[in-house]
Structure formats: structure tokens, C-alpha cells
Amino acid sequence: MPSAEPNPPKRHDPEEYRMTIGEHLEELRKRLFWGVGGFILVFCVFMIPSIGESVVYYVCRPLYIAQARNGLPPGATTLEAAEGFMTYIKAAMISALTVAGPWLIYQLWLFVAAGLYPKERKYVTKYLPLSITLFVIGVVFLYFYVLPLMLEFFLGFQIGGPMRLGDVMGVHPTPATQPVTIPIFPTDPPHPMPGNMWINAATGMLRICIAEGVIRAIPFGSGNAITPMITLASYFDMVIGLLLAFGLAFQLPLVVLALVRIGIMEIEALKKMRRIVYFILTIIAAAIVPDVVTGMLALMIPLILLYEFGILLASWTPKEEPAAAD
DSSP states (O other): OOOOOOOOOOOOOGGGGOOOHHHHHHHHHHHHHHHHHHHHHHHHHHTSHHHHHHHHHHHHHHHHHHHHHTTOOOOOBOSSTTHHHHHHHHHHHHHHHHHSHHHHHHHHHHHHHTTOOHHHHHHHHHHHHHHHHHHHHHHHHIIIIIHHHHHHHHHHOOOSOBOOHHHHHTOOOOOSSOOOOOOEESSOOSSOOTTOEEEETTTTEEEEEEETTEEEEEEOOOSBSOOOOOBHHHHHHHHHHHHHHHHHHTTHHHHHHHHHHHTSSOHHHHHHTHHHHHHHHHHHHHHHOOOTTTHHHHHHHHHHHHHHHHHHHHHHSOOOOOOOOO
8 A cells, every 4th residue: 555645735826816806896895895884883982972072081181180290270272163073073083993993904904815825914914913012002101101201391391480570561569458368179169159269279270150050260371471371183183193103113123023034134234233223213202202301211212122122023033944846
């Protein structure tokens, strides 16, 4: 009885992975339908007032904390009638994109995988989870560490000393009576009467009850010549830009790995270029976060560590063996 020969290596016919233009368009239409449909469904959920307002609050929370630490009343202002509503929609869209992101990536992967060879599919499935993990780490690192430090530094940096308008104008009034004393409460009183006025120590605002159940607030500025006033739209744009910048910056290990695997750079060359790379990373960190004291250093140090992690990742990843001849 002849001995059984070992199974020959499986060969993949490139023709099996080729699709016509019509098949590509049909697959694209299908994936767009399911991907956009899932995004719209999640977007409608975030448009619910109770959920959308919570998103806006948590995005603005680092700003509120930085304002409170600098003795400023927490809050952001709007300069246009539709600015608050448009910011609300923007927050709902970003939140929906974040939550529906894995579903959108999955639909994109199903479309792209239909035209990839098994070896190319292996690369994507192997490093895509790491890419998503690094992106999430960068976003979380910014929100919980860098953003509060950066905002506290910027708000605490005051230009000019206390405002003395009377000294400039040569006016030195002498009060004949004692100033009005306004009570300071840790929180709002439970049942204020119309005409009551007090200072809320928690928010640092002057509160006035103008009718039963109707309270108006007057925020205070700083005692210096320049008072920071942050608009809601500009703050949201800044946070969104920083979130994307940090998430993309944390992809550095995969960039280093790709350079080595493609053959553009060698591991030893990357090690010898450390000083130059560190200098470039410092410039990148300064461009993304122009806060030298806290924010820039908080980004520069992780980037250096990620560069070293990329070198280790490239060293640990075995090289592909050449394919056997047909």
C-alpha cells in the first residue's frame, strides 16, 4: 500500500479574489446601507435631550474643573443664537460616530476583505485591534490628564495686574456709607422669594430670584485687566481637534513597525536616529499642544515611549518567510 503523501501547501488562485466592477459597486452599496443605517440609529439615540445634554456636560467637564480651580465661575458662553443648538448636534454626531465606530469599521472591513488575499487579511486582522486600542488610549489620556492640566495652565495665565481704573482716571472716591453685604451660601436656598439675592459659593455666581421659581445668574470675571471668556463652539472645536491629534499620534508604534516591515528602515537605523526622532517628536508635541509647562511634556513623553515600543514591536515580529515557488 503506497504511503500517504503529506498534504501539499494550499495555493490561492488570484482569480478567486477578483470581482467585477458591478460586484464591487453592489458590495459597496450594501455596506454603505448597513453602516450609515447603524450610524443614523445611534445618532437618533444621542439626540434625546437627556443623553445629548450629558454628552455636552462631560465634554465641558474638564473646562469646568479648570475654571473652578482658578476661581472663575464654571461655564461657557455662546455668541450666536444657533451656536448652542449646532454644538449640541455636533456633540451627538461625534458621540454617534464613536459608539458606531466599531460597526462602521466592521462594514468597511467586509467591503475591503472581499478583494484581499489571505496574507493581506491576516495583517489587517492582526494589527487593527492594536490600532484601535492605541487610539482609545490616546483619547482617554488626553481627556483625563492632559486636557485638565492644559486648561488650568491657560486659564491661570493672566495678562496684566489688577484693574485700577480709578488710578488711571485720577479718581479717588471716598465712600460715605458701608457697602452692601450679599449673603454667601454653599448652594442655592431651597425656596427663595422674589427679590432675594445671594452668592452661590459652588458656582461663584450672583443669583437673583426675579419670580417664584425663576432665578437668574450673573457670573463674575477675574480681578485682572483681562478676563478669559470661552465660547462653547470654540471649546468643542479645540477638544475635537486634540482628541483626533492624540488618537492619531498614538499610532506611532504601528508606523514604526510598518517602516521596518516594508523595508524602508532598519531597526538598527531607528535606534541610531533616536536623538533626531526625539527632537522631531518634541516639535510635533509643541505644535499639537502649545503649552510648554504641562501639555507639551505630557504628550512628548508618551510619544517617545511609543517610539521605543514601536522598535520593540518590530523586533518581536518575525519576518515573513519567502513564499514557495509554484
